[in-house]
Every structure is written in C-alpha cells, then in structure tokens.
Amino acid sequence: MPQLPAVINGPAPLSxxxxxxxxxxxxxxxxxxxxxxxITVFMSIELMLNAVNLSxxxxxxxLGRNDGHIFSFFVMVVAAAEAAVGLAxxxxxxxxxxxxEIDEVSSLKN
Amino acid sequence: xxxxxxLIFAAISVVCGVNLVLQKHPISSALSLVGVMGSLAVxxxxxxxxxxxxxxxxxxxxxxxxxxxxxxxxxxxxxxxRGKKRLWASYAGAPMxxxxxxxxxxxxxxxxxxTAEVTFGAFQHGNPFDIGTSLFENYVLPFEIxxxxxxxxxxxxxxxxxxxxx
Numbered sequence: 001m002p003q004l005p006a007v008i009n010g011p012a013p014l015s016x017x018x019x020x021x022x023x024x025x026x027x028x029x030x031x032x033x034x035x036x037x038x039i040t041v042f043m044s045i046e047l048m049l050n051a052v053n054l055s056x057x058x059x060x061x062x063l064g065r066n067d068g069h070i071f072s073f074f075v076m077v078v079a080a081a082e083a084a085v086g087l088a089x090x091x092x093x094x095x096x097x098x099x100x101e102i103d104e105v106s107s108l109k110n
Numbered sequence: 111x112x113x114x115x116x117l118i119f120a121a122i123s124v125v126c127g128v129n130l131v132l133q134k135h136p137i138s139s140a141l142s143l144v145g146v147m148g149s150l151a152v153x154x155x156x157x158x159x160x161x162x163x164x165x166x167x168x169x170x171x172x173x174x175x176x177x178x179x180x181x182x183x184x185x186x187x188x189x190x191x192r193g194k195k196r197l198w199a200s201y202a203g204a205p206m207x208x209x210x211x212x213x214x215x216x217x218x219x220x221x222x223x224x225t226a227e228v229t230f231g232a233f234q235h236g237n238p239f240d241i242g243t244s245l246f247e248n249y250v251l252p253f254e255i256x257x258x259x260x261x262x263x264x265x266x267x268x269x270x271x272x273x274x275x276x
Binding site for chain 2: 013015031047065066076078080
C-alpha cells in the first residue's frame, strides 16, 4: 500500500471539525430562509442544533472535560421537546388551513 | 487514518445537508437529515463521545425523525410549489451563503491553534460512566428542570393535537 500524504494519514486538525460545524450551520440558516414548507423549515432548525452540538463536542475534546457532552445532551432533550410541540402545532395548522406554505399562514401580519 | 474517516463522513454530512436544502419534497429532506445525523454520530465517536454518539443515533436519528416522518405522512402534502420569484434572492442567495461559509472557515482556521489535533482515543471522559457521574453530581438541577420541561411538552402536544369535543 503506498504511503499516504501526512495531511490525509495523520490526525485531523480541530479546526476542520469547527469548519464543518460552521458549514452545517450555514446550510441550516439557508434552509430556514429559503424553504417555504413548514416541515422543511423545522428540519433546518434541527440541522442548526446538530451543527452546534458538533462544536460543543469538539471544544469538549480540546478542553479535556465532558461538560460539552452534557450540554449537547441537554440540547438533544430540548430539541425532542421542541419537535413534539412544534409538530403538534404544524398538525393543528394543517387541520385548520389545509396548507403548509409558510407564506399562506400570515394571520398575525394583517 | 483519522483524517480519512473525518473527510469521508464530513463529505457525507455536507452532501446530505445540501440535499436537505435543495429537495422539493419534505420526505427527501427528512431522509437527508437522517444521513446528516448518522454521519455526525460517527464524528462524535471520533471525538471520543461514545455516549453522546449513541444518544444521537437513538434520540435524533431514531425518535425525532420518526416523529417528523409520521407528521409528513399524516399530512400527505405534495411537493413544494414555486412561489412568486424574488429575483435578487434567487440570484444573490447562494453566493452570499458561500461567502459567509468562506469567511467563517477563514476565521476559524486562523483562530484555532494549528497544534490542536484530534486523535481517536485521546479523550477518555465520554463514556456513560463519566457522563452519568457529572450529570448527577454537577448538573442535577438542570437535569430535574429538564424533566419538568418534557412534562410541559407532553401536555402541550396533547392539548394542541387533540380533537375538539363538540
């Protein structure tokens, strides 16, 4: 097997993890802003939460403590609660209006 | 070896994330989100978080995504329809996202010291024993508050999704 270059073969720099976290967060923001289906917007929020969790765990590795793991565990719990309530709200909106387009649900605006 | 694993799973998660944003139908987005969460679980494992990787797979990729897919199937709504074109948004959106990502990556690359590297197995405090110890010693109060939060979420979800009695 040929010797791989050191960049590929060695340990990954910590900054790569943080950059991946930033990229996923930016994708989540993009989905949140561009999509018009309520469920897709909601999934973009979950993507942002996941990106932040990756940052927590990377910094936890750097500091040698597991507090970041606890924090991302709490983020997961809050995300689960948020998903339950949010999806119930989406069900109610769909029951009342027969649509999931975000631009159609604008009764607070007028 | 660590770099190869990181690059593979980072590529999977970024591709799935882009797919999540671009897909028209919510069920495709949901499957892409499962891909992102699975590959992030592998990255947590590389960073030494054994407990949190399994919790990610069970709670996120398991429970929350099943909830999403249930709701998508209950509503049986079709794909997204194209709305009125906002011209500048459709042309400037993608370059602006790329610029934000580029600036962020540049700043991170310069802020984090180059000696900071991630070797698999170097972090030893991510196993369930250590997580449980610090959860029930240092973080008891947040843990208990979390249980109240979940109780509120259960009651709220039932109240929101119930049928009105005539």
